[in-house]
Amino acid sequence: MNDHGNDQDTYRAAATRLVAARHPHALGALLGGSAAQGRATPSSDLDLAVLLPDSGHSGREVVRHEGRLAELFLNTLADIPEFFAWDRSRRRGTVLFLYDRGLPLTDPHGHVARTRELARQVLASGPAPLAPEEREHSRYALTCFLDDLVDPGDPADRHEQLSVAEHVLREAAHLLTAHHNAWTGIGKWLPRRLLDADPVLGRALLDGRRAVAEHADPGPLAAATEQVLDLLGGPLREGYAHRWKP
Known part of the structure; x- marks a missing residue:
């Protein structure tokens, strides 16, 4: 039987090193997806939500880190409300669920905790209805x-x-x-x-x-x-x- 706790520690450590290397000025980050839920396989990628200061740029990056693919969902603090509204309008809530269910990696000033709370409020309101x-x-x-x-x-x-x-x-x-x-x-x-x-x-x-x-x-x-x-x-x-x- 796999020790999912040890696996999660390994993924979290690798994800933390990745954020520190690529976005040293990040306000915080968390690990989501299969790695955070104990469902990762050897070929699973790492899904990370990275919160950036407003001097940064929102977007998405796909990189290879320590032999494993990683997808980084980047959002500046100022962009978060508008981005969450857009994510809700798609009815999939990809990044909303990342913040809701992810494992915190770093959050020195509490920005990730506050963003998670906002994500949970948006998720609780449900997706945008179909016109x-x-x-x-x-x-x-x-x-x-x-x-x-x-x-x-x-x-x-x-x-x-x-x-x-x-x-x-x-x-x-x-x-x-x-x-x-x-x-x-x-x-x-x-x-x-x-x-x-x-x-x-x-x-x-x-x-x-x-x-x-x-x-x-x-x-x-x-x-x-x-x-x-x-x-x-x-x-x-x-x-x-x-x-x-x-």
Whole structure:
């Protein structure tokens, strides 16, 4: 059994050295992601939130440190409120969660602690709701993808079926998390956030996607998707209209 406590100490020490080397004037930093949660693998990168003085520049850096990739999310103190508002508007809250769940590395003046408290307040308010037009467009798109999923088409063309199933899962997750006023995600965070938002229906969507991949059976995913659409007023086909805005 791995000693996750020792692993975390190792990652924290490496992350602290990285911040000291690249950003010696940082106001503070913390380690997030898999390394902070005891879920890191030998190939996992290090995710760090670094708080800079206002003379610095907000942005993102990807570097290799001591043989391991590291992604640094840089924010100046002045930029934090606006950046957190933008992170909330995306409904993923990437940096918000870094501050909420990360392990502090250094915080000599308490700036990281205050920023963490602000992040938690923003997270508690939930992600930005979908605008009615965005919600209806997503509902229409999911209906179209569902129709493609259940259309037998060419049974030998697995590439098309798998591509459609991916779009169904992503669009359904987008709508289901929004329905529950819950945060969403991409990549490996999509299933995690989806299960946080709705353990039952989220699991049905994920298991349905697996049924398509492993057995070429779209039935379970289609059934779960129909449940998502039913929460939002049902499928949307005829009657949908969208006006282009330059």
